[in-house]
Amino acid sequence: MGKKVFVNNKNITPNGPITIERAKELHQFFAERLDGLPEQPLQETIDLSRVDDIDACGCQLLALFLESMKTRGATPILAAAPAALRERIDALGFHDLLALQPEP
Amino acid sequence: MTTPSGENNSIDLNRFNQVFFEECAENLAEMEQILISLGDREPDQEQMNAIFRAAHSIKGGAGIFGFNDMTVVTHVMESLLDRLRNQEIPFAPGMIDLFLEAGDAISMQLAWHREGKPVDQEAIDGVRAKLQQTIDAGAPAPVPADAPKEGTPLSPEELLPRRCRLAFTPDPEIFARGIRMESIVAELTELAEPGEFDCHAQLMEVPEFAELDPERCLTRWDFTLLTRASREQILDVFMFVADEEQLCIEEEPVDRRTKAAEPAPEQGVIPAAGRRAYDNGETAPGAFGRRGGEIESSIRVNVTKVDQLVNQVGELLITQAMLTQIAAGLDPILHQALQRGLVQLERNTRDLQGSVMSIRLVPISIVFSRFPRLVREIAAKLGKQVELKTTGDSTELDRGLIEKIADPLGHLVRNALDHGLETPEKRVACGKNPMGTLQLSASQVGGRIVIDVTDDGAGLNRDRILAKALECGIPCSEAMSDEEVWPLIFAPGFSTASEVTDISGRGVGMDVVLKNVQGIGGRVQIASEAGKGARFTISLPLTLAILEGLSVAIGKEKFIIPLNVVIESLQPKAEQLKSVNGREVVQVRGEYLPILKLHRIFNLEAEVTEPQRGILVLVEADGERGAILVDALLDEQQVVVKSIETNYRQVEGSAGATILGDGRVALILDLPELFAMHKRL
Amino acid sequence: MQTAHGSAVEQLTAEGGAEYLTFTLGGESYGLDILKVQEIRGYDCVTRIANTPAFIKGVINLRGVIVPIVDLRIKFNMGEVTYHEFTVVIIINVLNKVVGIVVDGVSDVVALPPQSIKPAPELGASLDTRYITGLGTLNDEMLILVDIEKLIGSDELQIVDSTAENTQKEAVNL
The missing domain is CATH 3.30.70 (Alpha-Beta Plaits)
Known part of the structure; x- marks a missing residue:
């Protein structure tokens, strides 16, 4: 992976599973997004529509990412989580840490 | 050189899998043990719960570690057990066999994950289907499992x-x-x-x-x-x-x-x-x-770590012996403090060694527990009725021995079932109880572990053994005593079974049993009485790793005589020395003992070749007595037994080697082999 | 020993081919796959083992492990055999066994490119052709490359207990 990727997407859109197997890769992905936050960020949407699986490690990573965004003044919003993903996040007890936007 | 910690820089999943594998194997063993103990009886609530918990634990662990295939059979099994437990399905004797079969299927899957052994998927699917059928056949209208039912005892x-x-x-x-x-x-x-x-x-x-x-x-x-x-x-x-x-x-x-x-x-x-x-x-x-509510105060340790500890203590023992040897040459007055320290060091080392060795000891029940099922299956196959009794299950022996004694014991058990015990008809005809008895017993006698395999069958058939020995060209004669006849069955290629069965096999067997037992410093003895039964006695050293020995010198070489065979040592007087049939013997308290001249047996240059000028060490092994001629007695010491066979072939007359304080290798004498070598001279 | 090590490092950079430890036995030069060599040490404190062929010198204590010592000079009848402070033992590790072999002297570690290795002729060396993988040439000198694994495993040397192995196999088949 090169230096910094072009980051301007208002939506942060992870793709595929968010699991232990990809933890390192996603960590870097999120870290870059964090670096790419504007000076005075407002609402940042994390689009989960393309995430097809998540495990406890992934939930934790996502939660840590959200917390880090908040400390930088951003208001992260988790959006468009598929139903299965919602269930999994709930089951793993991350319903508070990963407050999902209500289904449209 | 690899260090145990050096390999684990990255997180080693395998290490954790190993814990699951071990516990899974234990669960399977426990399940099997309970099932076997039941015979065809219905398990009581406690047993049912224990079986259920074993299946459940395997399923849970398999799920957690991602061995999903292992959850399939366990899941159906668990469901069936649950129905049984809740008395939704009546118990049927055939279920025990079904559960045993399921256990085998899971074992097979475990072996696949653990060792890469192939899995018979058909068998697994078969068991799963049978379990499911049993559930479906027995299930009345489904009752919500949670609702407490009338008449069901609830805790x-x-x-x-x-x-x-x-x-x-x-x-x-x-x-x-x-x-x-x-x-x-x-x-x-x-x-x-x-x-x-x-x-x-x-x-x-x-x-x-x-x-x-x-x-x-x-x-x-x-x-x-x-x-x-x-x-x-x-x-x-x-x-x-x-x-x-x-x-x-x-x-x-x-x-x-x-x-x-x-x-x-x-x-x-x-x-x-x-x-x-x-x-x-x-x-x-x-x-x-x-487990229950007991306080658990033990840890699970990898065997290699224990072995490493044993080795290190062994090295420490050698170093300590070396220091003592050096200090012996110093002026005791000038170096009083040093000497005191060394005495203390010696005591500490011995204590440490004792503690470490005790870690390696495990109860023989680990081996014994394999047999109920074996006996049950073979007896069923042969149409025989057999009751298996075990005693001394808690007798402890070295872990290394446990692994190596299982096969020989298994062979003796099979042999007893196949050849020893008669069919119920035959037994009744002889006025015996149709139910034969096979007894496994273990005990510690002195420095050795003795394991008996006793059956109340027909006993060994002297005539058949002699006839067969003749046929195989094994030297024998009618004049031989029973005690001499029985060991003939240990000759390679010997088998008296009139037909070859898939239980005892063909001839390969007793010789291998003997060899395996001898390989770990053990002996096999046979006692038999026609019509009453037979007893095979295996005697083993308590541990393979440490031995109390007497070091002796012959010429420039040093040897270790295991202390447990030594009776005494003496300097013979001329009138004690006699010659019988051209063989030198020594008369001790009215008994004539053959003199074993180690320098002749081992072709060494000795300082002493005449018994009256040297020292005779009187020994007894396997009921045989003799006097070993040595130049001098050196020391009584504990030695760490090292295998010669690790890098070399077996050495006749030695039961291993050790390293002395001076860093040299000394052979440990194997008395029964020495007696045999002496007779061939 | 020192020289052997020093040049080993130099030669490590040589391109391609396998590396061989060269040693002398009765005037002939031999080569041994360096990967099979564990260490080189002096001849010392050997405990005799009774009733073994003369070329089995006995066993030594190699840091707590019992290791047999074979004198190849005796085995292959190579003249007068003496033991002194310069007698060299090559400790090799093959077939899961650690064995020491006594030779006249250890010379060097060399890298031989595969093309410089020729098949062994039917006769010539004191060593049976069965135990020779090929002949190498080094500075116009012939190097006999020993198949040490085959040699150590051979019935001739009687180091590996073939009967014991057979019994074990039987035991497994029971």
Whole structure:
């Protein structure tokens, strides 16, 4: 992976599973997004529509990412989580840490 | 050189899998043991629960570690057990065999994951289908499993669902270890009353994002559930997952008959017991199920670590002996303090050695427990009725020996069933109980472990053995005593079974048994009485690793005579020395003992070749006595037994070697072999 | 020993081919796959083992492990055999066994490119052709490359207990 990727997407859109197997890769992905936050960020949407699986490690990573965004003044919003993903996040007890936007 | 810690820089999943494999094997063994003990009887509630728990633990562990194939059979098995337990399906004797079969299927899957052994998928599917059929055939209209039914005895816990709070602070490696929190959550959900489960994750810290390790667990979980499951059942969910300090259970008993929501006044916070800790019978089947509320104060340690410790203590012993040897040459007055220190060092070393050796000791029940099933199956195959009795199950012996004694013992057991015990008809005709008895007993006699395999069958057939020996060209004669005839069956290629069976096989056997037993410093003796039965006695050294020995000098060489064979030593007077049939003997208290001249047996240059000028060490092994001629006695010492065969072939007349204080190798004498070599001279 | 090590490092950079430890036996130069060599040490403190062929000198204590010592000079009838402070033992590790072999002297570690290795002729060396993988040439000198694994495993040397292995196999088949 090169230096910094072009980051301007208002939506942060992870793709595929968010699991232990990809933890390192996603960590870097999120870290870059964090670096790419504007000076005075407002609402940042994390689009989960393309995430097809998540495990406890992934939930934790996502939660840590959200917390880090908040400390930088951003208001992260988790959006468009598929139903299965919602269930999994709930089951793993991350319903508070990963407050999902209500289904449209 | 590899160090045990050096290899684990990266997180080694395998290491954790290993724990699961071991525990899975133990669960299977426990299950099997219970099933076998049942015969065709219906298991009682406790046994049923134990079987259920074993199956459940395997399923849980398999799910957590991602061995999903292993959950399939266990799941159906668990369902059937559950129905049985709740008396929704009546018990049928055939179920025991079905469960045993299921156990085999799971073992096979385990072997596949563990050692890459092939799996017979058809067999597995077959068992699964049979289990499912049994469920379907026996199931009346499905009753909600949770509802307590009339007439079903319920334990107090089951009567009172209570609210449990469970705080789980996992170790940071839990993700990397491949533990699936999803499985844990799912299992807990199953234990909870419907809809009465809540799971809440919390971050314990939020480090600087760029610097955090994404695989490290920074989350803790709080679970709240209304459950009828026992505390133990709940803890079982975490069996492969959590250590003692990582779990905290808070229970609030709720009396449904009074007010459901109100917590009872007394409530305690009890730290959960460790999940990887078992009592010291850790490898014994059944030990796993004995957990209960006992305080567990033991740890599970890899055998290689123990062996390493044993080796290191061995080296320490050698160093200590070397220091003592050097100090012996110093002026005792000038070096009084040093000498005192060395005496202390010697004592400490011995103590340490004793403690370390005791770690390696395990009960023989590990081996004995394999036989009930074997006996049951073979007896059924042969149409014989056999009762297996075991005594001395708790006799402890070296772990290394345990592994090596299992095969020879198994062979003797098969042999007794196949050739020794008669069919019920024959037994009745002889006026015996149609049910034959096979007894396995173990005990410690002095420095040795003695294991007997006794049957009350027909005994060895002297005439057939002699005839067969003749046929095989083994030297023998009618004039031989029984004691001389029996060992003929140990000759290679010998077999008296009139037909070759798939149980005892063809001829390969008793010679291998003998060789294997001898390979670990053991002996086999046979006693037999026609029509009454036979007894095979295996005697083994207590441990392979350390030996009390007498070091002796012959010329420039030093040898170790195991102390347990030494009776005494003496300087013979001329009138004690006689010659019988051209062989030199020494007369001791009216007994004539052959003189074994080691320098002749071993072709050495000795200083002393005439007995009256040297020292005779009187020894007795396997009922045979003799006097070994040596130049001088050097020392009585504990020696660490090293295998010569690791890098070289077996050396006749020696039972291994050791390293002396001066760093040289000395051979340890094997007396029975020496007697044999002496006779050939 | 020192020289052997020093040049080993130099030669490590040589391109391609396998590396051989060269040693002398009765005036002939031999080469041994360096990967099979564990260490080189002096001849010392050998404990005799009774009733073994003369070329089995006995066993030594190699840091707590019992290791047999074979004198190849005796085995292959290579003149006068003496033991002194310069007698060299090559400790080799093959077939899961650690064995020491006594030779006249250890010379060097060399890298031989595969093309410089020729098949062994039917006769010539004191060593049976069965135990020779090929002949190498080094500075116009012939190097006999020993198949040490085959040699150590051979019935001739009687180091590996073939009967014991057979019994073990039988035991497994039971």
